[in-house]
Amino acid sequence: MVMSEEERKKRNNVECDRCGEGIYRPPSKLKRSKVFYCSLRCHNLAQRERLTDKERKDATRQTKLKYAHSAKGKAKIQERYLKNRPVLLEYKKDWVKKNKKRSLSNSKAYYEINKDAISAKAKEYYQKNRVTIAVKQKKYNTKNKEVITKKHQEYYQENKPKLLAINRQWAINNIDKVLEMARKYRRINEIKIRADNQKMRDELQCGYIKKIICARSSITFKDIPQLLIDAKRSHLKCLRLIKELENGQRPTEN
Ligand SMILES: [Zn+2]
Numbered sequence: 585m586v587m588s589e590e591e592r593k594k595r596n597n598v599e600c601d602r603c604g605e606g607i608y609r610p611p612s613k614l615k616r617s618k619v620f621y622c623s624l625r626c627h628n629l630a631q632r633e634r635l636t637d638k639e640r641k642d643a644t645r646q647t648k649l650k651y652a653h654s655a656k657g658k659a660k661i662q663e664r665y666l667k668n669r670p671v672l673l674e675y676k677k678d679w680v681k682k683n684k685k686r687s688l689s690n691s692k693a694y695y696e697i698n699k700d701a702i703s704a705k706a707k708e709y710y711q712k713n714r715v716t717i718a719v720k721q722k723k724y725n726t727k728n729k730e731v732i733t734k735k736h737q738e739y740y741q742e743n744k745p746k747l748l749a750i751n752r753q754w755a756i757n758n759i760d761k762v763l764e765m766a767r768k769y770r771r772i773n774e775i776k777i778r779a780d781n782q783k784m785r786d787e788l789q790c791g792y793i794k795k796i797i798c799a800r801s802s803i804t805f806k807d808i809p810q811l812l813i814d815a816k817r818s819h820l821k822c823l824r825l826i827k828e829l830e831n832g833q834r835p836t837e838n
Contacts, residue, residue, distance in 0.1 A: 602626040602633075788817050796820075 596606030598614065600622035607622045621627040635643060651657040680687045695702060710717065725732060740747060755762050770777060784792040793816050794805050
């Protein structure tokens with residue numbers, strides 16, 4: 585049944601509580617309520633207008649949050665972000681540059697709160713992408729070999745006492761490992777070590793002479809003055825010369 589404008593107006597028996605427009609409500613509904621709205625829009629707006637400023641602000645915030653967490657909202661936000669990404673990144677960079685201290689303290693605070701989650705996430709990411717990461721790392725290292733080596737050397741020189749102390753402490757705590765490593769090194773480099781030792785003996789190097797001096801006394805390497813080393817070297821040279829003469833050889837030059 586199609587009603588004309590005139591007929592409809594005649595039928596209207598109540599006004600919208602917000603905009604005052606005439607509307608028709610069946611008697612059964614009139615009994616149940618005293619306030620009516622012409623539309624959902626009027627209903628919602630009226631509800632909103634009843635709130636205090638603070639309540640309204642909170643409601644807006646809640647609505648926005650709810651939207652941002654919904655699938656639709658998420659997609660929309662993502663879309664907007666991707667569209668404006670270059671501008672946003674530029675803006676962020678600018679902000680960080682201008683607010684270095686605040687940015688740093690923000691990051692720190694965020695990290696402190698989310699420490700466990702961040703490290704768990706990083707671990708998970710690493711486990712998942714282990715192979716790719718290794719390949720990338722290797723590629724980067726080969727490409728920047730010189731720079732990296734230089735940086736390491738600089739760092740080592742700058743922090744030498746600290747690093748040596750750390751190493752020493754580690755060695756003390758892991759003496760078994762250190763001994764095992766030394767054994768392994770000796771096993772692998774047996775020939776080279778033997779050749780080095782022979783060279784040290786032949787050339788009467790300082791290290792060799794120090795070893796001989798220490799073997800017969802309780803002093804340590806760093807207690808031995810250069811003068812004593814030189815004297816011991818001359819002494820050893822004499823002994824060798826005597827031996828060669830005894831064997832009927834022609835004495836060697838040094
Ligand atoms: Zn209305």
